[in-house]
Amino acid sequence: MGPEPNDATWRHLLAIGLVAGDITPTGVARDAHVHLAEAEVALSNARDAGVLGADDEVDELDKIELIANLPEQVVAEVHAAVARRRFAEGPEGIVDAIAHARAAGRLVGLEEMVSMADHGGRTSLSVGDYSSARQLLELAVELDTSGDFADQGRRLCDLATALDGVGDVAAARHHLGRAVTLGELAHDPALVVRAAVQHALPADWYAGDPATSGLLRRAEEVAERPDEFARIRAARAFTENRIPLSNEDGQQFAWVARAATAQRFADEAIEMAKGCDPRTRLLALMSWRTTHRGPRHLMRRREVSMAALQLAEEIRDPSLQVEAAIALSVDALESADRALYDQSLAVVRWVAERDGNPRLLWRARTTVAGGMYLDGEFDRGAEEALRAQQVGESVEVPGWLGAAFFFEGQHAISLDDPERMPAVQMSDDFLGLLNPIGRAGVAFMLARCGQHERAESYVRRALRQLDEEASYLMLATRLAAAAVELDTPDLHREIADILLPWVSHVSLDSHAWCCDGPVSVWVAMLLHRLGDDEGARRELDRGEPVARALNDVRSMRRVRLLREFLPEDSAGSAAHLTERELDVLRLLATGATNPQIAASLAYSVSTVRNETVSIYRKLGVRGRAEAVSKAASQGLLKA
Numbered sequence: 001m002g003p004e005p006n007d008a009t010w011r012h013l014l015a016i017g018l019v020a021g022d023i024t025p026t027g028v029a030r031d032a033h034v035h036l037a038e039a040e041v042a043l044s045n046a047r048d049a050g051v052l053g054a055d056d057e058v059d060e061l062d063k064i065e066l067i068a069n070l071p072e073q074v075v076a077e078v079h080a081a082v083a084r085r086r087f088a089e090g091p092e093g094i095v096d097a098i099a100h101a102r103a104a105g106r107l108v109g110l111e112e113m114v115s116m117a118d119h120g121g122r123t124s125l126s127v128g129d130y131s132s133a134r135q136l137l138e139l140a141v142e143l144d145t146s147g148d149f150a151d152q153g154r155r156l157c158d159l160a161t162a163l164d165g166v167g168d169v170a171a172a173r174h175h176l177g178r179a180v181t182l183g184e185l186a187h188d189p190a191l192v193v194r195a196a197v198q199h200a201l202p203a204d205w206y207a208g209d210p211a212t213s214g215l216l217r218r219a220e221e222v223a224e225r226p227d228e229f230a231r232i233r234a235a236r237a238f239t240e241n242r243i244p245l246s247n248e249d250g251q252q253f254a255w256v257a258r259a260a261t262a263q264r265f266a267d268e269a270i271e272m273a274k275g276c277d278p279r280t281r282l283l284a285l286m287s288w289r290t291t292h293r294g295p296r297h298l299m300r301r302r303e304v305s306m307a308a309l310q311l312a313e314e315i316r317d318p319s320l321q322v323e324a325a326i327a328l329s330v331d332a333l334e335s336a337d338r339a340l341y342d343q344s345l346a347v348v349r350w351v352a353e354r355d356g357n358p359r360l361l362w363r364a365r366t367t368v369a370g371g372m373y374l375d376g377e378f379d380r381g382a383e384e385a386l387r388a389q390q391v392g393e394s395v396e397v398p399g400w401l402g403a404a405f406f407f408e409g410q411h412a413i414s415l416d417d418p419e420r421m422p423a424v425q426m427s428d429d430f431l432g433l434l435n436p437i438g439r440a441g442v443a444f445m446l447a448r449c450g451q452h453e454r455a456e457s458y459v460r461r462a463l464r465q466l467d468e469e470a471s472y473l474m475l476a477t478r479l480a481a482a483a484v485e486l487d488t489p490d491l492h493r494e495i496a497d498i499l500l501p502w503v504s505h506v507s508l509d510s511h512a513w514c515c516d517g518p519v520s521v522w523v524a525m526l527l528h529r530l531g532d533d534e535g536a537r538r539e540l541d542r543g544e545p546v547a548r549a550l551n552d553v554r555s556m557r558r559v560r561l562l563r564e565f566l567p568e569d570s571a572g573s574a575a576h577l578t579e580r581e582l583d584v585l586r587l588l589a590t591g592a593t594n595p596q597i598a599a600s601l602a603y604s605v606s607t608v609r610n611e612t613v614s615i616y617r618k619l620g621v622r623g624r625a626e627a628v629s630k631a632a633s634q635g636l637l638k639a
Contacts, residue, residue: 010042015066019078079104087116130165153182167358167395189222200235208243230272237265237287254434259469262291282311294468302331318355362392370513376553409441421445436465440478447485473507480522496526517555518543584611
């Protein structure tokens with residue numbers, strides 16, 4: 001029996017569909033340039049002949065034979081057409097596009113392939129598909145033989161962004177160094193500046209990196225425009241802000257702050273960035289915020305952080321959004337604004353999870369863990385910290401090991417479990433103890449375990465490292481916690497004197513990993529150890545409403561325990577009402593409701609509620625009527 005009349009036709013059309021990877025009627029019609037009805041008949045004939053199975057599958061041997069019967073030129077043309085189409089479809093077609101382009105041979109020339117890969121890579125970057133962008137841009141870099149140094153340099157900058165997005169910062173920085181050289185060869189100052197500044201970010205990846213400093217100096221030599229000089233100054237502020245005391249196997253535990261140098265660059269960047277584009281202004285703001293960490297800068301820091309976050313959201317840069325939101329979360333807690341802290345943390349988590357960059361996920365999970373510890377959710381905080389550690393280790397974040405050490409110590413301290421604490425204590429040569437906060441934490445655990453002499457040694461060594469621009473309050477309150485466990489009045493007085501100017505602040509580390517609560521609570525504990533119980537009561541009355549507003553479970557526990565040790569104040573505590581509490585009390589006496597008081601004083605209702613509870617406690621009463629009566633008898637209602 002002879003072949004079917006349309007045998008050659010259906011075999012030809014089916015072979016084209018197999019080359020293209022699409023043997024649906026629509027696909028065959030498109031790739032073979034025939035009418036849909038003709039494609040449907042061809043596939044039907046293929047099924048009747050038993051070549052195309054019920055599930056539209058073709059035996060591998062039949063597939064090889066069908067394609068082998070196609071002219072080589074036709075095969076190449078089909079591959080070329082599919083490659084162009086798949087590249088144009090975006091990230092989802094990348095793997096197929098590359099395979100078809102390579103199979104097309106000369107029909108898809110190097111120049112066209114580079115152009116398609118480059119376009120696809122940039123498109124993938126724009127939608128946050130870093131893995132696809134990396135694959136496409138690496139292909140474009142590999143194939144480009146044009147000798148266009150400027151175009152190659154810009155492509156390397158894009159590839160570096162993609163590499164950072166998948167967590168490979170080291171490779172990203174390697175390509176950025178090449179991009180700077182290409183920019184110099186092309187006499188393209190804008191490219192040199194772009195690559196050098198990009199090399200400085202993320203700012204915490206390699207503190208004091210000499211390679212970055214060198215690239216920025218080269219960029220400064222060729223920069224021409226004001227915005228370029230502003231970005232270089234901002235990047236130099238990041239790079240010069242601190243240098244690591246250790247960098248073993250890429251892990252950093254401690255730094256020396258260089259505020260005098262870094263702050264000068266940041267101040268210059270702020271001034272130069274006026275009137276520049278949003279990204280330049282954002283970098284300038286963040287460089288200022290990063291280099292001005294001392295408590296005296298708090299109010300301006302908060303304003304700068306808010307402005308930086310607004311700009312970061314405007315330009316849609318996930319990395320800068322996360323860093324700006326973390327900075328604002330720190331400033332919010334330090335100024336006792338729990339609502340703003342929660343809002344900032346929500347931004348951090350949402351952006352990091354949406355973007356998927358492992359480095360950002362590590363940043364988000366460590367800050368979220370800190371929020372859980374603040375609320376007293378210690379087990380959940382430990383679980384989140386462990387997840388952060390796993391992500392950080394997978395992409396070799398320079399701070400993941402230090403963070404793991406920090407959280408393990410924090411967990412033992414938060415549980416106040418002396419039996420668990422020895423497991424966290426390290427030998428004196430452990431690199432984590434170069435960090436003064438690490439020393440302070442270990443000093444507390446040593447003191448709780450009865451090793452007072454060694455604990456005092458750590459406290460005194462950490463005191464010598466106290467630096468206003470390096471988590472100043474956090475270190476001071478950690479030292480206060482250790483000193484309270486020791487019978488050393490000179491330490492109590494020294495640390496109390498350090499903290500007294502900052503009693504209106506809240507202590508936390510610069511990463512938002514740990515909040516140590518109101519400074520006034522720690523001062524109260526030190527004053528009690530010095531025998532100044534009146535002063536201790538005064539500071540507790542100042543700090544307790546703040547701890548309550550922050551929902552700071554650990555600080556509230558400290559307040560409760562200290563009040564149990566303080567003798568009763570025979571004169572009553574009414575004299576220790578704060579000005580805010582007196583304002584609320586006077587309005588209470590008029591019969592005003594909490595919402596009315598809040599509106600009158602421009603407070604939140606929750607703040608008024610907290611102040612009312614504090615008033616009742618201090619006056620020793622159980623309700624509004626008793627409070628007003630006692631206050632009137634003591635003359636507290638007079639303006």
